[in-house]
Amino acid sequence: MTKNFVKQLAVLLLTAGVAVGCASNKPKPAPVSAAPSAATTQAMNAAQATIASGQAPCTDTGNASDLMTQAAAASKGGDDAKAQQLYAQAKQVASDAINNCYLSQAKDLLTQAQGYTNLNADQQNRLNEGQTDINNNQGKPAYDVLSALVAELQAAKMTYTVVQGDSLWRIAGTSDVYGNPYEWPLIFKAPADKIKHAHTIF
Numbered sequence: 001m002t003k004n005f006v007k008q009l010a011v012l013l014l015t016a017g018v019a020v021g022c023a024s025n026k027p028k029p030a031p032v033s034a035a036p037s038a039a040t041t042q043a044m045n046a047a048q049a050t051i052a053s054g055q056a057p058c059t060d061t062g063n064a065s066d067l068m069t070q071a072a073a074a075s076k077g078g079d080d081a082k083a084q085q086l087y088a089q090a091k092q093v094a095s096d097a098i099n100n101c102y103l104s105q106a107k108d109l110l111t112q113a114q115g116y117t118n119l120n121a122d123q124q125n126r127l128n129e130g131q132t133d134i135n136n137n138q139g140k141p142a143y144d145v146l147s148a149l150v151a152e153l154q155a156a157k158m159t160y161t162v163v164q165g166d167s168l169w170r171i172a173g174t175s176d177v178y179g180n181p182y183e184w185p186l187i188f189k190a191p192a193d194k195i196k197h198a199h200t201i202f
Helices: 003-025 038-052 064-076 080-114 121-135 139-157 168-173 181-189
Strands: none
Touching (some): 038 080, 139 181, 168 181
16 A cells, blocks of 8 residues: 555545534424324313303312323323323312302302291292202302302391481492492392382482
8 A cells, every 4th residue: 555545545534524514413492392282272272261251259270270281291202192181180170169159159049048038029039049040050150140140149138227418339348238339230130129220229
């Protein structure tokens, strides 16, 4: 072998080594997470809507938040089937927790309403409607109808002596009445034989 050939061979091997070294040291691109499928997104939105539907006094949604976190992790990992299953489970858990809370509240309200005597026909119908909703495991409808009924019955039983300068708004806002001025229509509706005009009370 000639000296020139050995030199060229050494240069060639050195160049190849540098090229291989550069190639092996090249940073690998970060893995790109696949976007969730339309079905997964739909399941996530449905679960979020159910969780958000919880309002006072029924805001507890059980372990739905934990299930949502697990579902998001599954979706990020590309496991759409597992993500959809977890989102559906979160929705059901939240729905059951909220409904059970409303049922419990409605049963208490039913007991209160049944303690009143001399209900008129409309009030009796609403009491029956609330009872039917409870029997059918419909917590929110039962709570809505019975809470309104009990508030009305309480307003009818309540006594208050009007003083000069009073208004239904002011009376409803006092702590020993409702503590909320926006409840004034309940006062107006209850003693219909005593208040003819909401802006004129004696």
